[in-house]
Amino acid sequence: MTVQPEIGAAPMLDLQDVAMHFKSRGRGFRTTTVRALDGVSLTLDRGETIAIVGESGCGKTTMGRVSLRLLEPTAGRVLFDNIDITEVKESRLKGFRRRAQGIFQDPFTSLDPYMTIRQIVEEPLVIHGEGSASERLERVEWALEEVRMRPASDFLDRFPHLLSGGQRQRVGIARALTLTPEYILADEPVSMIDASSRAEILALLRELQERHRIGYLYITHDIATARHFAPTATVMYLGRIVEQGPTADLISNPLHPYTQGLLNAVPEPDPANRLAERPVLPGEAPSPANVPSGCRFHPRCPVFMAGLCDVVEPPLVQVELDRTVECHLYGEEGQARAEQDATESVSENA
């Protein structure tokens, strides 16, 4: 009898200190390095959902692409089921490709407009040489029914442009589903869909998760949908994870100044607040080609500590059992500074 590795013993997807740097030609002979990801670690298990939240340009999409091995990371390792897929040749990735799938942001461009729905959903099966034509058709119909496109036969011979945005995205989900993957990267799956269909798509994804025990990496810039969809959330800023924890806690009690700023930017549907001036993060996120020293958030940070934040990289602090934050406010040095400042101000007052 062979020894089966115990499920859950190792995380399904394990990103270890992953960095992704893009080199681009600058002016003259200089090359600039864009540090889209700069030392990111994350684990995801079967049946689990982690939301990755951040502004555009923070590296969340790059992280998703690295997790699917659409990009080969510059440094660090990507493990899938304890197998290192970081530097495996594309031709030897077939097994991984079957088990990991992606749902993409734009349902208008991620489906081939020259293929019928049937061809689109069938494509993964064709690529992986699964089954006979009739078996594949059966599988396509099954996947379409799974995403509530019923009856499937109504949709088989249509072209994507005949469908609504929500329907197209469901076709995208059906395509990801045909091979019954264990991991699905959902890269802003609802951001380009009408508000009316969003909840429906997310509910569908969750239903499929329960039925097939799929692990989702849910990339979004919208904290509101993250709260409904993902129990755990990760906040990214300029290529690094700055805060991680249960989504509800993260929203009710954001620790990192950036998370606080991000949440403040979400408008509240209360007319009483319409004239209230809300604190807004000053400036824009710097370009990842020109990352600030020390804490990369320090130029915009409202609680910036000179001499510390712009010099020393902030430590990763485990605040609670399931919460981590990367900020000097919670590090030893920062705490010491804060105490010192407090005593100084007391003595000044005295």
Add this chain to the structure above:
Amino acid sequence: MRPGEALRVVLRSGSGRLGIGLLAVLVFVSLLVPFFYPLDFGLRFWNNPIAWADNPKAAPPAWTNLVGDQAPRHRVFDAESPSQTVETGPATTRLYSFTFDHDSETPPTFLSVSVGEVSFYDRPPVISMSLARPDGLTATILQEVVRGQRPDETPPVSRFADEPRRIFLSGDTNALTAATDFLLQEFGLRLSEAEIQGNLEAALFGTPTSSDAPEFEPLTGEYTATIRVITYDSRDAVESVRFVAAGGVFGLMGTDTQGRNLATGLMFGFPVALIIGISTSVAATILGTFFGILSGFSGGRTDTIIQRVSDVMTNIPLLPILIFLIFVLGQKLWLVMTILVIFGWPGLTIILRSMVLQVRSGQLVEATQALGASRWRIMFRHVFFQMAPFIVAQMIFFTPAAILAEAGLSFLGLGDPSLPTWGQILEQGFRTGAIFIGYWWWILPPGILIVITAMTFVLLALAMEPVLNPRLRETAA
């Protein structure tokens, strides 16, 4: 999309119906040609003046008689056996009679007598000809003896086997003398040979109106030309006799100054034009598409090499290269086509590469990569189809470009002499000055055919749009 469905979509538009109709005509005519033409048509017939000797020169099409002056019709009489044989002693006279109704106010443009494949034993045969006119007079206008036996020849002596002996009456001294005698005897009109030379046909097919000048009134009615061949041995043979009263109009499309039937040349141009256009554009498009997608999708060194090669190719001026290579390697059609392909693909490659760059970074490629599709599958199953409407449009647009390039080269006199094309016919017309003399039937048809063929492909390109672009199709429906 199934072919039948595609055809229906194409036929829905007016330009599609017209394009398909024109293409059907082009293809139909092209398919007929191999059945009726020998493959060496160009060398054996088209560029061989002897083949066209009996045709009127620079005659407009026959249907021009429907308007304006009545030009005489072109009449050719062939006989293999005599209509009458008279035996007088050892001599046999073969009589070949041809009766025809001359109803035009103008005389035939020329008269010719041909005798082919004569063989004799004892004495050479004698050929003569007479013309019986509607006014009851008969003019004997030809007397010729076949060249006799040479010392090194043994009977039977064969003459005119490869090519018939063709006598143009207005160029034959005996005929001119005979005609002068005829006019003096019957009408008392004395003319010098120089005066009769240009007026032989008018004299034979008319009545003199003055007593000292070559002026004639046309005489219409029934004429009978009789050709006599006298042989002196019972074994002597004459295989064919032909009499031509050349008309002022000819056939469907008229003739050029060499007497070539333009209809046959134009018809032969159909398959040649289609083959040049379609095979050149298909080959150039396949190459251009392959390298364009490969270049855009691969990036890196492959991309750089393909793009630099394309840049060099597109910046070499095509026409001088074509002219140079034709001078070096000879006037061959396949050479022109090969050069057009070699210099035709880089343009498409450069454009396609830029289009692929756009698609490559798109979500479709990312999504397909995530499914585990191979590079080739992404390139030629997905990226290719994104470009397909453009590629097909380019291919169809390149077709007339190739036809026009060949026409242009032919017009410069660099056409392949073994294959007549519309461009060559145009060029010969232009060189002969047909435009200035007013031989419109020589210039207009090849020009119009080139335009129509080019237009056919443009119309098809327009009609193909909704087939290849599903988005367009549904809004149109």
